[in-house]
Amino acid sequence: MAAASPSHPASGHGSAVAHAADRLAINRLGLWLFLASESFLFAALLSSRYFLQGVQRPAGMNQPLGLAISIVLLLSSLTAYRAEMAAAYGDRARSQRHLLATVGLGLLFLVGVGIEWFEAFRHFPPSSGFGTIFFTTTGVHAFHVVSGMLLLLVVYRLGRDGRFTKGNYWGVEGAVKYWHFVDVAWVFIYPTLYLVS
Amino acid sequence: MARPSLQAKMRLGLWVFAALMFLEIIEYVVGLGLKRGAWLILAPLAVVAAWPIVYYFMHIRQLWRREEE
Numbered sequence: 001m002a003a004a005s006p007s008h009p010a011s012g013h014g015s016a017v018a019h020a021a022d023r024l025a026i027n028r029l030g031l032w033l034f035l036a037s038e039s040f041l042f043a044a045l046l047s048s049r050y051f052l053q054g055v056q057r058p059a060g061m062n063q064p065l066g067l068a069i070s071i072v073l074l075l076s077s078l079t080a081y082r083a084e085m086a087a088a089y090g091d092r093a094r095s096q097r098h099l100l101a102t103v104g105l106g107l108l109f110l111v112g113v114g115i116e117w118f119e120a121f122r123h124f125p126p127s128s129g130f131g132t133i134f135f136t137t138t139g140v141h142a143f144h145v146v147s148g149m150l151l152l153l154v155v156y157r158l159g160r161d162g163r164f165t166k167g168n169y170w171g172v173e174g175a176v177k178y179w180h181f182v183d184v185a186w187v188f189i190y191p192t193l194y195l196v197s
Numbered sequence: 198m199a200r201p202s203l204q205a206k207m208r209l210g211l212w213v214f215a216a217l218m219f220l221e222i223i224e225y226v227v228g229l230g231l232k233r234g235a236w237l238i239l240a241p242l243a244v245v246a247a248w249p250i251v252y253y254f255m256h257i258r259q260l261w262r263r264e265e266e
Binding site for chain 2: 028029032055063067070071074075077078080081082085086089091177180181183184187188190191192194195196197
């Protein structure tokens with residue numbers, strides 16, 4: 001890991017570039033530490049499923065829907081990655097398009113979760129053991145999806161105003177990294193809630 | 198080392214997505230096909246599926262390799 005160094009020359013273009021690189025490295029480390037702390041939250045939720053329910057899977061899980069929303073979220077990670085890469089290469093129009101596509105796919109995912117919740121209320125209500133785990137875990141995750149969408153919309157708005165350039169796109173990178181983390185969390189949630197038996 | 202083109206990066210993203218789709222479908226088949234012990238396969242599969250996202254999409258290498266900035 002690169003750390004901030006106070007030993008850069010006090011003047012000149014080289015100093016400014018080094019300072020920007022240090023700043024970016026610190027930003028990245030800070031975000032990764034935040035994501036690590038978030039992963040403990042999901043780890044606690046997922047472990048509660050095994051602790052309280054073992055590996056029993058209730059009847060009534062909508063398996064095709066679970067797979068479909070998983071694929072939608074993975075697809076949103078692809079569009080988010082493309083938005084970041086386009087920003088990194090200075091293709092602002094493409095970056096903006098992919099940011100919007102990511103938000104749209106996030107919305108589609110939430111619709112799928114909504115349908116799943118509607119069905120789940122009948123099969124395993126929140127008052128049941130599995131229902132408590134299911135609604136808490138998917139609810140916390142859906143909250144992260146919503147916050148990620150809001151973040152991406154803020155970045156989209158800033159991008160429209162031309163705030164990001166080829167060498168300065170931390171806003172896009174940070175929001176997209178958060179979005180990928182939401183996807184990684186789902187990669188573990190999906191088998192834990194839907195498939196384990 | 199020459200920087201890969203944007204098109205190459207986009208293609209890489211597609212390959213990663215295809216691999217992730219493949220893994221999700223395997224998880225689905227294993228989860229519904231096995232009546233017992235599916236978690237023994239699903240747990241490592243989830244780790245395998247998470248890694249390409251962390252490595253290729255989240256660029257975890259940037260933490261220790263500054264040239265990727």
